[in-house]
Amino acid sequence: METMRAIAPEPRPATSETLATYYGTLLQHFGPQHWWPARTRLEVIVGAILTQNTSWRNVEVAVARLRRAGLLQHRALLNAPLSRLESCIRPAGYYRQKARTLKAFASFFEDQFGGSFHRLFHLPMGECRARLLSIKGFGPETADSVLLYAGKFPIFVVDAYTRRILSRHGLVPPDADYATTQAMVHQHLKPETKVYNEFHALLVETGKTYCRPQQPRCSSCPLRPFLPVAGPVLVAGSLANSPAWALAAEEAE
Template sequence: MEVFRKLFQTWGPQHWWPGRTRLEIIVGAILTQNTNWANVEKAITNLRRKRLLSLHALLTFPESTIAQAIRPAGYYNQKAKRLKAFASFLERTYGGSLRRMFSDTTPQLRQRLLSVPGIGPETADSILLYAGRRPVFVVDAYTRRVMQRHGWIRGNETYEDLAALCQQALPADVQLLNELHALLVRLGKTHCRTRPRCPGCPLEKLLPPDGPLM
């Protein structure tokens, strides 16, 4: 919680996740794998312009058409396959209804999302938190790096270990978990980069006495 307080005091609300609809948030969560958000935005704009940003379009248009539209997001053939896999899953399991999908319990829905090809724990948790407004903590590479450098974890924990650890330490508050993930991403991009920039970092006072563990 102290991490959250320090980051929030420094940077305030981050207004995540950018997305007009729940489907758009889910599409963004899949497209953002291994790329930055600016590229995802270009891909989403293309999908919108070409009227491909609907469940019907994702189900019916050929994979190659979707791949061309999302080219700016990189790995576009693979990601087109993943978008179609999610659309088929939604249609098959919930009759195409996001409302029905999000009426599942969190553990049940998480398990089902993880069965979709190309949806791993980070993407599933992003979907649950940002599109489903479920109180889950999203672990990403930035979070792991910050925690390791401060000596809060060993560094070889699995995704599920880290998620459980953070989940226990934090309140089940959707808005707080939303902000915390966004703030940690900002921290990773501005200070806790491959080479840490500790002077002036909001978490500088929480460092071990000898500095970051590398």
């Protein structure tokens, strides 16, 4: 390809109006997403672990195999041989790590809460989060997914899709970490479980369909009207003040 230098979008201050507009636009475009797609709270947690760095399609296969094996109960996860868990969840990838994480959660849940979701989620949100993060294999996204989708706490889940979309739109810096990104959303979107649930799900759909890592489909994206003007983009030696860099990249395909 010719010389082409894409500049990060002009950073814009995120406002409550901006976030509300993004949320409303995506909801209008995609409709309610009805997350989390699971039958029980334990199944939400199992799914949250299995979907780490993995597409949901593969997780569904693994969850179905666990269900068929009668392993969608924390006691069953506790008692089953590790190798049995591994073979069930193989389609979800990272199966050795994740089998251990499933075990780790099951012990945590039994030992500290007697297998009671009521007791686990009766804790204050911050305390519950800290306890979940103490489980080996639980990072911030997994913990927050459990808090939001199983515990119904008003906490926003940040993932790769969220960061990609928000940074391409200049609402967070390209290198914004998990906490920074989450704090921005918490600051500008009302702390309601239903809103955080839906917004995260809508961002995932947007990330998969339009805001892809390579060759983003900006021209048909519902958020296209809100893309910031990019910095100067150098294309084939000429300096042009173009629309947002992502659009420029798309047109350059």
